[in-house]
Amino acid sequence: MALFSRRPKPPSDEPAEVPVDADTTVDGLQGDVSAAVAAAEADAAPAEPVPHVPISMSTYGKPARPAAPPAASGPPLPKVPAEGPARTEARKGMPDNTLALQSLANLSEQPENAEILNVMRQSLQGTLYLRILGDARAQLNNGEPLRLAISTLGDKRFLLAYTGASGIQAGVGVDPDTQTSVLGQPAQTVLKNTLDAGYDGLILDHAGPGRRIVLTTALITRSLEQADPEFTIKNLLADTRTDATARYVVEALGKVPIHIAAGTRGDGTLGIAEARGGDGTRYLQVFSHPLEVLALGRDDRPAPITPAQLGTALAGDPGLTGVLVDAAGPWIRLDRAQLAPIIALAEPTVPQG
Template sequence: MALFSRRPKKDSDPKGEVPVDAQADVDEVQQDVNAAVAAEQADDTDAEPVPHVPISVSTYGKPVPRPAPEPERLPKTPETAPAPSESRPGMPDNTLLSTVLQEVPEEVDNAAILAVMRQALQGTLYLRILGDARAQAAAGEPLRLAISIVNDKKFLLAYTGAAALQAGLGDEAQSTSILAQPSQRVLRNVIDAGYDGIVFDHAGPGRRIVLPTGLIQRSLDQADPEFTIKNLLAGPRTDETARAVVDALVARGAWIAAGPRADGQGMGVAEARSAEGGRYLQVFSHPLEVLTLRREDQPMPLTAAQLGAALKSESGLDGFLIDPAGPWIRIERAELDALITIADAAEAVDAAADTDDDDKA
């Protein structure tokens, strides 16, 4: 928790919320329309797991035999996140979210909302609190969070770093505490506290984006509660990163991008190929990672056993490409043995169940 010392505002709200920038630069009608479209698109990703995915049918959209004459390359998106930065010592910036906020167009569209929602699922966010947060907590008082009010709707204000927060203080300097929280806790608080949504970096380009509570709820429902893979790929890479990503796949499963083949013959799934011709199944930590690519394929959830079965059924796969929209990581087949082991165990259980059914018959 960092503390900025400023003169208290005399007419501050005595309740647990402090209206800030009450007439935020938000076109509510436009945001409501875009948010509704975004929520509907998120609803479309709510699919039931399937018992078998025919990985072998072809690369989605590219029904050609191996070797392909023009192999799809690994994505041009950043493989790793930008180097860690701190606009104030001790307060790491959420660089990925800050970057996508700076890229928000003047006329906010559905794609921009989904892009911001995707990058909000990782890293640290900062909340602004009027007064001494430690004293408020010690006294058992609710923290007096800064909010924005637009046409009687309340939006929590959150910041991607100290520079964005300092810009938000503006000329109305006041005694302000800064509370750093993992993004999942901040987003969960939006829902639990009954806010209508959240605004990031309200003094900068982020003010044009409102993430409505409905979209946040849907995104959290479909996410790993700890955002494990998102945070791993957003952080510094170590020799243990790949192993940790595999552990997350074992624990939670993941998503793939699937859709009808270009020739109309069955279903295909999205792959990528290395410059050397290696084939990698595209795997996604969240359905938003698929939607952000703005392709026609749809996200499909798979369990760890189903991911392992996909590897077993397609011996030509060289591994997984995780979150190709970036930051991404390539996991080689030899590092995915744990998934194949789970698939073998699931097959053994199914075989035993079938035997029992035959005996009963």
């Protein structure tokens, strides 16, 4: 199949090669992590307009929804309201993965490891879209495997995924085969399928808008291994906030893997990161994934904590106002009253002497 850039080229039967830099170590995550996948010629000149190509939005995929609900001194408290990310749709009915899209837009020309990790963490929630070449309905009716758009580089194969309709439109704009179906799936499903199908990685928005990047299997594997399988907290924080959001996050804190940020104080002792307000409030920083700690760019390291341990920490320090979840954003603050179910899990203290 033909692959595409934002600049029209003569049709070719050969897949377009995507440069990949391998064997990079990323802040404690060992893997072959690429820099941005952007041809120098494409970055050297403004992108040319992409002709409009109709995209059929079928019932083969639905936007991801949140899972059904059933002291080292840190930075100051965030001042912006915790209302969740803005909701955008380049095409009606196809919500953008706004967080992943923004993380791509913020990449520098030669991304640092921290930037790549930021794209990875913001790709662990919401919806990602896959392009299917031809008529997906006919392929399914005929019992054929779906013809997913991929990129080939030598003996490596990369699945192409998109943050929304704009990325898909750019990807199909110069394809001689313009019949395209779209499959929208939860991000975790796309990432898991990338590994299960034996691809060497996943390329996000390979033709724009913004920069493109490769998430390799090594990085995806490590990220999924350390994650809540349902990405419960991340999906809750990425979704539109309601009066029930805080309660659902508290419920999740009692069930899913969580982490704190541990660092060394100036006196050499170990401390746990807090966020402090000018009014004396203190919030223990809690994270839904180790990448959330690394994204802060501090010297802190992620450390797992059980719900009972979190409850014990809150019960044992009445001066803590509450917790700040995922400080790198999107974030939420929870006070002690909201955290009562977690505090109730506190481990009983053993009398001394």
